[in-house]
Amino acid sequence: DAKTTQPTSMDCAEGRAANLPCNHSTISGNEYVYWYRQIHSQGPQYIIHGLKNNETNEMASLIITEDRKSSTLILPHATLRDTAVYYCIVRVAGTASKLTFGTGTRLQVTL
């Protein structure tokens, strides 16, 4: 699986959009970008994934650059409950369970 690079931490005011970047410059053509988050002492929670097109669901939007070397997870209206560690993971399709977690980005949402 390709390696990912994320900032260690970020702050965001409640109600504002949180934009979490991820670099994956060695991504291969058959590798997807996945985002998970982990709220303290809980199991990781799936957020969204994509291959090359931008994706949106009820939780977030995923913007992938045209060259696929980086992506941004967008939480449109961050709340205090979005405070968590966010992991960007690149993996080959069909290997749903073998995830290589990096150190992630610790997002702190404040009032």
Add this chain to the structure above:
Amino acid sequence: KAGVTQTPRYLIKTRGQQVTLSCSPISGHRSVSWYQQTPGQGLQFLFEYFSETQRNKGNFPGRFSGRQFSNSRSEMNVSTLELGDSALYLCASSSTQGNTEAFFGQGTRLTVV
């Protein structure tokens, strides 16, 4: 539908003992993976089981083992426990249909004293 269930939630063991942790995946999911999370090493992949067969294995010593039953439930076993085995052990289940996500349980917090 019910989520991934891990038992027990908390466990305290003594060095040298062995421990067995259990994971019940989401109904219909046949793939189960195990992860270890420690403050120093983060989340690390242990192994993955599918149809009662180990499909992938992480870089852990042989003291860590697992198995999967015909109903897809999985157990992992750690023998000769060491203090460094203290961690949150997480189980994830996934469908093998298409490119889907993995669903995690709440984990078992193991403390070795």
